[in-house]
Structures are given as structure tokens and as C-alpha cells.
Amino acid sequence: MVDAATxxxxxxxxxxxxxxxxxxxxxxxARRAGVARQTxxxxxxxxxxxxxxxxxxxxxxxxxxxxxxxxxxxxxxxLVDTAERIRRMPLLARLRDSDPELLxxxxxxxLGTSQHLIHDELAAxxxxxxxxxxxxxxxxxxxxxxxxxxxxxxxxxxxxVTEWLDEEGWRRELAAALRGHLDAGGRR
Numbered sequence: 001m002v003d004a005a006t007x008x009x010x011x012x013x014x015x016x017x018x019x020x021x022x023x024x025x026x027x028x029x030a031r032r033a034g035v036a037r038q039t040x041x042x043x044x045x046x047x048x049x050x051x052x053x054x055x056x057x058x059x060x061x062x063x064x065x066x067x068x069x070x071x072x073x074x075x076x077x078x079l080v081d082t083a084e085r086i087r088r089m090p091l092l093a094r095l096r097d098s099d100p101e102l103l104x105x106x107x108x109x110x111l112g113t114s115q116h117l118i119h120d121e122l123a124a125x126x127x128x129x130x131x132x133x134x135x136x137x138x139x140x141x142x143x144x145x146x147x148x149x150x151x152x153x154x155x156x157x158x159x160x161v162t163e164w165l166d167e168e169g170w171r172r173e174l175a176a177a178l179r180g181h182l183d184a185g186g187r188r
Contacts, residue, residue, distance in 0.1 A: 005043045007033045012054045017090055020098030021051055052112065058091050059114040063121055069128035072135060076179045079151060080171050087155045096159070107156060115152075119144050126182065136184040143182065150177050 002010070011033035015024040026047050030037045044050035062085040067074040086092060095103055106112050111119075122144035129135035135143070154174045158165075165173060 004033075004035055004039055008035060008040055008043060008050065009054050009057055012050055013058070013091065016051065016054065017094050020094060021102055022099060024051070026050075055091070055095075056112070056114040056117070058089060059086065060117055062086055062089070063118070066125070069125070070132035070134055072129060072179065072183060075125060075129055075135075076175050076182070079147070079178055080175045083151045083155050083174060084171065087158050092155075096156070103156065107152065115148065119148050122147050129182065130184070134184055135182045146181060147178060150174075150181060 008029060011031075012024065012029045014032055015028045019028070024047070026037050026040055029047070029050070030040050033040070040050065044053060062082055064078045064082050067078050069075075106115065119141070123140045126135050126143050126147070127140040130137065130140060151174070154170070154177070158170055161170075
């Protein structure tokens with residue numbers, strides 16, 4: 001049996017995909033989840049917090065398992081695969097179409113919970129790769145921040161460059177950018 005919080009998040013996902021964030025209400029979510037609005041508010045203080053939790057849940061769900069720290073190619077491959085899974089998320093496509101100003105807020109003005117979680121995960125993986133001698137020296141948190149910026153830009157802006165980058169080209173160029181950024185041995 002699904003707990004109430006999961007049912008509410010699942011219902012919120014359906015509502016956002018159907019209507020976008022701005023047009024999704026607590027009543028719509030509660031109705032779809034089969035709970036009272038008060039139940040929704042027991043878990044989240046408002047709809048914005050609920051929707052932020054939804055986006056975090058969906059993004060964290062695609063984070064990959066660990067890779068051997070001594071294999072930069074495996075790390076880059078898993079980062080590209082993860083970026084592609086995020087790029088293909090129906091939720092992201094819906095937000096890009098219906099609520100671009102919300103995405104812009106998390107690119108231009110503030111970091112969200114999921115960005116912090118992804119950064120922390122990247123920093124840990126980069127530190128392990130540095131310890132194995134395959135990632136270049138430097139502050140792992142700073143390297144992770146730039147890695148996040150590279151991947152985030154590639155994911156969010158991918159539709160703008162389809163004229164120049166097909167699917168395989170997008171993957172190849174993102175891998176080259178990440179490898180060039182992280183490589184300790186100067187391989188290109």
C-alpha cells in the first residue's frame with residue numbers, strides 16, 4: 001500500500017504534467033490522491049513546498065549508483081547517462097513548456113534542494129576520482145559546482161541546439177566537456 005505522502009507526490013506529478021505548475025492547485029492534487037486537503041497540509045505547509053519536494057524526488061530518483069573511483073570514463077559515462085535521463089524527464093519538458101520562469105529562477109537566482117543534493121553527490125564522486133588519481137587536483141566542491149553547471153546547461157538548453165547537435169552529438173560533446181573538465185591526465 002502506498003503511503004499518503006507518496007500518493008500525494010504521485011498525484012502532484014500527474015497534475016503538473018497535465019496542467020503545469022501555475023495551474024496545479026492543492027484541491028486538484030488532493031482530489032487525484034484521494035485525500036483531504038488537510039492531509040496534504042500535514043505533510044507540506046503549502047503547494048509550492050510540495051511541488052519543490054516533487055521536483056527533488058524526481059531528480060534524485062535518476063541519480064546513478066556509484067562507479068569505481070579509478071575509472072574516469074565510467075564516471076563521465078554515468079554523468080552523461082544521468083544528464084540524458086534528466087533531459088528526457090516528462091516533468092522537465094512540462095516545466096520548460098509551461099513554467100520557464102520557474103526553471104529560470106533555479107538557474108539564475110537560487111539553488112534548490114535537488115541541486116544541492118546533486119552537487120554533494122558530484123563532489124563525493126570527484127573526490128574519490130581524485131584519490132584514485134584520475135580526476136585533476138583541486139577543490140572537489142568547486143569542480144563539482146562547474147560539473148553541475150556544465151550538465152545543467154546542457155540539459156536545459158539542449159532543445160535550443162538540436163539544429164547542430166543530434167542525440168549522439170549531444171552525448172559526445174557533453175562527455176568531451178566533462179572529461180576535459182575533470183581529467184587529471186590531460187587526455188582529450
